[in-house]
Amino acid sequence: MSETVLQLKNVTIYQGGNMVLSEVNFELQKGDFVYLIGKTGSGKSSFMKTLYGDLELTEGEGSVVGFNLRTIKEKDIPFLRRKLGIVFQDFKLLPDRTINGNLEFVLKATGWKEKDKIKDRIEQVLDKVGMKTKGFKFPHELSGGEQQRIAIARALLNDPELILADEPTGNLDPQTSIEVMEVLQDINKNGNTILMATHDYALLLKYPSKTLKCDENKVFEVVQRKTS
Ligand SMILES: Nc1ncnc2c1ncn2[C@@H]1O[C@H](COP(=O)(O)OP(=O)(O)OP(=O)(O)O)[C@@H](O)[C@H]1O
Numbered sequence: 001m002s003e004t005v006l007q008l009k010n011v012t013i014y015q016g017g018n019m020v021l022s023e024v025n026f027e028l029q030k031g032d033f034v035y036l037i038g039k040t041g042s043g044k045s046s047f048m049k050t051l052y053g054d055l056e057l058t059e060g061e062g063s064v065v066g067f068n069l070r071t072i073k074e075k076d077i078p079f080l081r082r083k084l085g086i087v088f089q090d091f092k093l094l095p096d097r098t099i100n101g102n103l104e105f106v107l108k109a110t111g112w113k114e115k116d117k118i119k120d121r122i123e124q125v126l127d128k129v130g131m132k133t134k135g136f137k138f139p140h141e142l143s144g145g146e147q148q149r150i151a152i153a154r155a156l157l158n159d160p161e162l163i164l165a166d167e168p169t170g171n172l173d174p175q176t177s178i179e180v181m182e183v184l185q186d187i188n189k190n191g192n193t194i195l196m197a198t199h200d201y202a203l204l205l206k207y208p209s210k211t212l213k214c215d216e217n218k219v220f221e222v223v224q225r226k227t228s
Contacts, residue, residue: 003030005162005193006051011060013046020046024060024219026212028162028195033188035204036197037222038214044197047214048166051195052084053077065161082110085155085163085192089170091147093139099126099150100135106157125153128190129183145176152183156192163187165196174202181207 006028013021020043028034038044049055051064053072062069065083072080094102103122112118126132129149139147148168155163165184169177181203188194198204204211211222 004028005030005032006064006195007062009061011050011057011062013043013050013055014058015046015055019217021214021219022217026219028193030161030193031188031191033185033194033209034196035209035211036195036214036219037199037201037204037211040199042214043217043219044214045166047219048164048195048197051162051164052086053080082158083161085152085158085160087148087151087155087163087165087168089167091139091144091151091171093147093150093154095139098136098138099131099142102139102150103135103154103157106154110158121157125156126150128156128187129153143176144172145179148172148176148180149183152180152187156187161193163192163194165194167197167199169198169200169203177203178206 004027006026008024008026011024012019013024036044036047046055050057050062050069053069057069064080067076067080094105097105100122103125104118107118107121112121122135123132126135129152131146131149131153134142134146139150142150168184169180172180177200184194184196185207212219213222
């Protein structure tokens with residue numbers, strides 16, 4: 001039976017008092033991989049921010065990983081984010097500590113206490129992104145693609161019900177983008193649900209999947225046609 005991870009009904013999204021998207025209706029099921037595309041300024045980031053509680057939902061109904069976006073309290077947003085894995089274009093790793101230190105920081109902040117369990121979990125997620133040997137390095141000692149893999153590993157730490165990736169390949173060259181995309185595809189095959197905002201059409205062609213488009217203040221599903 002399919003399990004709904006995210007549901008939006010008749011949602012309107014505002015930024016600074018201006019309407020960005022309206023009449024948004026969308027459902028995501030466990031195990032899906034969905035792209036969110038659209039021109040710059042079309043509302044992709046606003047859409048993502050609404051899902052992780054960075055933009056308040058004031059119109060319509062929305063639920064994400066069991067949280068009601070309309071009624072969620074500020075104090076509960078960290079608990080929502082604990083069930084999400086969020087990946088950004090600019091990696092957002094802490095520069096003053098190693099990769100292990102970055103991952104340990106997140107685990108400790110989310111209630112992990114036992115040293116052995118922390119160490120094991122860090123090894124597991126680094127293994128999932130093919131970076132098992134890089135834990136001792138500092139972020140600046142890694143390439144952009146490697147840093148993004150670490151950011152994906154960080155997103156996986158608490159076994160998220162949904163991964164939100166906002167332009168995860170936006171800072172990477174085409175070959176490195178493919179490598180990062182392979183990692184995202186792998187973790188999707190292993191059961192993780194992923195919503196990925198991107199403007200990289202080459203990736204969409206290489207890895208076709210359900211696609212939503214933001215355009216003229218609306219979000220609609222794009223029907224992909226086979227070119228052959
Ligand atoms: N903090 C803000 N205050 C007011 N308006 C904003 C704010 N952030 C974004 N906007 C506006 O909201 C609209 C949607 O922006 P958003 O960042 O969601 O677009 P996007 O599709 O993610 O674009 P990009 O691909 O460039 O990141 C734009 O018109 C933008 O100027």
